[in-house]
Amino acid sequence: DAKTTQPPSMDCAEGRAANLPCNHSTISGNEYVYWYRQIHSQGPQYIIHGLKNNETNEMASLIITEDRKSSTLILPHATLRDTAVYYCIGASGSARQLTFGSGTQLTVLP
Amino acid sequence: GAGVSQSPSNKVTEKGKDVELRCDPISGHTALYWYRQRLGQGLEFLIYFQGNSAPDKSGLPSDRFSAERTGESVSTLTIQRTQQEDSAVYLCASSLAPTSSNTGELFFGEGSRLTVL
Helix, strand or coil: CECCECCCEEEEECCCCEEEEEECCCCCCCEEEEEEEECCCCCCEEEEEECCCCEECCCCEEEECCCCCEEEEEECCCCHHHCEEEEEEEEECCCCCCCCCCCEEEEEEC | CCCCEEECCEEEECCCCCEEEEEECCCCCCEEEEEEECCCCCEEEEEEEECCEEEECCCCCCCCEEEEECCCCCEEEEECCCCHHHCEEEEEEEECCCCCCCCCCCEECCCEEEEEC
16 A cells, blocks of 8 residues: 555634545556544545546545545545544555554534 | 354463463355454454465464364454463454455454453
8 A cells, every 4th residue: 555644633613614635656557545433533525536537425525636646535524523634645546455544633613 | 143253352361371362254255364452553464264265364473372163154363372472452454365356355343452451
């Protein structure tokens, strides 16, 4: 799996967009970028993934730079329930072992 | 149920005892994973099953840890002669069989919290 680097913590005001960065400068051509989040005392939850193109689903948007060395997860209108640890993971599409790093603790403030 | 189910949700045991943790994956999910999460830390991969076989056991920390899966369904993680360092939340996840276009979307259970006194 590619090594990823994320800030340890971020704050965001409720209702604002939360932009969570991730550096993955060593990612290889066949590795996807996956995002998961873990709300306190729960199991991790899949959010979104992408390879080259930007992706959007009902939870979030994923912006991947053209050189694929970094990406940003965007929660367009953060709510208090979005407070969680967010993990960025680089792994091949058929990878069976996802390596979860320390992630970013996002705190949404009222 | 619709999700991954794990039991027990909480287990307190004495050092040296054996424990068994159970995981019921989502029906139809042939891939099953065990992870460990110590307090305040990230997830550590333990083992992966495809069907009933385990092609990747690289994360099992010692020979005190073993896991099996039967009927391409339920999995049991067994820890023998538990140590205090085994205290953690043990998370199980399942997914569809891997393909070249697999999303890598793992569905996690709520975990089993193990406390070794």
